[in-house]
Amino acid sequence: MSDLDEFKATYFDECSELLLELEEQFSAIQEGDRDSERLNAVFRAIHSIKGGGGAFGFDGLVKFAHSFETLLDYVRDGKVELSEDVIVLCIRSIDIVADFVGAARTGDALAASYGAVEKAQFDALARGQSAGAASTDDEPMDDFDIDFTPVAVNLERELPMASTAPATDGMTRWTIGFTPFPTLYERANDPLLLFRELGMLGTMTVTPRLKPMPKLADFDPFGVYCAWDIELVSDRASADTIREVFEFVDGDCAITIEMHEGSAPAAIALDDDDLPSFAALAEMAKAERKFIATGDADDMGAGADLSALLDDTKAEAAAPAPLHLVAEAAPAPATAANRDRSTDAPEDSASSGRPVGMQSIRVDLDKVDRVVNMVGELVITQSMLTQQMDDAIRDRYQELVRGIEVLAQTTRGLQDAVMAIRAQPVKSVFSRMPRLVRELASKTGKKIKLETIGENTEIDKTVIEQLSDPLTHMVRNSADHGIESPEKRVSRGKPEVGTVRLSAEQAGGNILIIVEDDGGGINRDRVLEIARERGVVGPDQQMTDEQIDNLIFAPGFSTASEVSDISGRGVGMDVVLSNIKKIGGSVHVRSWTGKGTRMTLRLPLTLAVLDVMLVKVAGSPYVIPLSSIVETIQNSRADFGHMPSGGKVLQVRGEYVQVVDLATRFEMTTDQAEDSRFVVLCEAEGNSKIALVVDDIIGQQQVVIKSLEENFERIDGIAGGTILGDGNVALIVDVQSLKSGTAHQTAA
Amino acid sequence: MRVLTVDDSRTILAMLHHTLTNAGFEVLQAENGQVGLDMLGREDVDVVITDINMPVMDGIEFIKQVRATGKHQSLPILILTTETSQDKRDQGRAAGGTGWIVKPFDPEKLISVINKVVH
Amino acid sequence: MEALGIRDDYSDGTAASQNTLQLIAFSIDEQIYGVEITTVREIRAWNGATPLPNTREYVRGVINLRGTIVPIFDLRARFGDGKTNPTKNHVVVVMSVGDKWIGILVDAVSDILTVSKDDIHTVPEGNSVDTELLNGIVTHDGRMVGLIDLAAVVSGAKTDA
Structure with a gap:
């Protein structure tokens, strides 16, 4: 990855976080929270997105973000009122910024007019409030066209003034008067550096104008006791380039610049003995600083020397060196030693052995x-x-x-x-939902409010990553199929605005995520009809309300033709189920006719460690997740019935359960006597049970789940592997996929 | 030569880090003014580059606080900003900022501005 | 893979000149086969494997290689010559193929060979198993060495599925 790609990756990561932050802050603002810190936060977020975008040349994004930011700035300053309309505009604009970011990430082009309406609204709002200061609106990119031009620096650091060769034709002589004010020193500017920079323009002579010095006791280290006259002979200096040198001290000093026509004699006043050496002055300045900085005994000594120096103007005046700044003028920013070190560890400043000092670190x-x-x-x-x-x-x-x-x-x-x-926190997933609900509402003409509860509930990151798609489906389903049109709701005596509530809570070793709506509930007649049509349910099969509700997760229940444009994209709720099962979770739905629907996701806190029962089949170790085991029964005590197909069923507490002999299912032979084997009664999704026959039960333990696919491929009926205490690999039984009919469809 | 970079944008911090380490600087990073201030309490640096808009402690306050500690009265502080609105920059200067760098910066420009304010 | 403490820069130490290949040679029955030494990660004695259900005959199962699960392919069975009846004297050669690690079960590892790339012959057309599983044939000390196409050994497992 190139550096630029790496920066971009960082930038896009950061954008994702900032967009979440925007989403969050605005939803609080929309609820009436006008804490000024929220506005500052949204301003900063947009500002950062713009700033990074500018660095990568994402112009569309930058222009839009700039208008957005300008408006936010006005809002922050109270120049534009944060009305409901403005809030709605801002929230819509977050989506647009997100799309710009998304397009920048994928390299796709958005329509040139994308976001133009909103941008125009920003600009109009801003213009309306900033009569006379409309420049920002007319030239939104002015941020990046600042009048700041860097001073040309000769990177080889060859200082022209190193030579005192006589001026040749084309040279201009400049006289610059420079009188610093105390503020110049207070802002840590340093005349020496200014001279150094000026010296890069040509050959220079610096003459100090000393003011009377106070006694040391009265000496103000930031006081101004010296001004300078500078003679510059240069073939490239202009009044502008000279002014630029003093750019940072503009207002902190008095500057006069005079140009003298004709070529100038070189090295004027080089032998003017009346002047103190600049080097001596610089030393003096250093000593002062040191004194101020630490005040310890050594520096007091330096201070004392200084007082001697100050008291004896003769000593200064006698200092012999003329005003060559050459030696001191241009220390390279990096010494050779520094460079060597940085080549050894070019990317890692931590390798210098000093703390980099981030309070948090990012780890892969x-x-x-x-x-x-x-x-x-x-x-x-x-x-x-x-x-x-x-x-x-x-x-x-x-x-x-x-x-x-x-x-x-x-x-x-x-x-x-x-x-x-x-x-x-599940927040990272939850916060994607408001936009989804907004889009659904505007597409379907419904009025929908999204409530989120418990978004700070924490789950393992790997679980969270797997949660996004299923949750999106569920929320879509609630908003699209659950909530009724405003007219229908009113006619049913319900509030016009429907509510979708998203909540997360920890319950024991599980996390419950609940998606509820106050819509019309599941139309059970219709569901049963479709299920019968599609052969999901037998024609005469009787089902409880709850079983019918849960049919919406059955494979093959929903099809592309049936689901709407918004909910569907050709995949139904069975995808939710298989995704959730993949991470060891379960889904359950309950519905109340005319009142609403509740879908509950139950997820493990972590994916890494699993409580299992260790069993043996045909001499090999297998483990079955404890969470799916109902009970174990020795074969000799089990009540089997034989089916016409040759298969077996287990009768347990009045229920008949499909029996799967793992040895047979896994195409292995066992020499274990049938009666001494065991039945492990397991519960699969939707309360459906399956009885697995194994050779022996070894015990219970915790295991770490390992992937088979990392080095191999998925194996039917197996959810993964694990390594036992003796170093051998045991396979994790995929109870769900062993249920007949689903065996070849479930991805694990 | 050590540079303390203070910015809440990881992108900008990363780019500064890259440019400055390539130029032979040692780079310290802080994600807001408060962290930067804490760091200055522990570390010696030669120059500071700070953003203005930051959570917890913004750049203006950061500069004020740095200047308020006697130890850092002569520490060059460069303000990193995209703001052209003269007022931000002026606020930064009034607080004690030495100079400024305009984002987006190109590497040469960045180094040359630093060289303007450090020995 | 870094976690396994094995570095990928074998070639640094064993780099042969541009035109030669270094092979780990191993045998099945009397026939010698070779794989490029740079792909080999580890050679270990057969110590059993957990059988995988519902997969092909030549996949002998999986082993634990320092915390990672690695599949073992029975090369004899892969060639269609029946399953190996492994003993402690049999050898598993662990190799990296693409981003995956696999082991192949062979009778014995015999030698490290240096061969010239110019001496590699194409596999004669005729038997599809040979052309599918071998990249070429090279002669060393008057004996024929078949160069195993590891990708084919592994991907074959998938296409057959």
């Missing part, structure tokens, strides 16, 4: 994942050790036992701490 998720994985292994090793301690060991090796107990505690603490590193 990969690195954190590695730590998470290792901590996972540690947890497992530790629990293995603990399990192997029997009473005899406890009695005999008390110190060892105590050590293992401490290890257990520390390990748990470490695990929590590491997980906390990866945890992120």
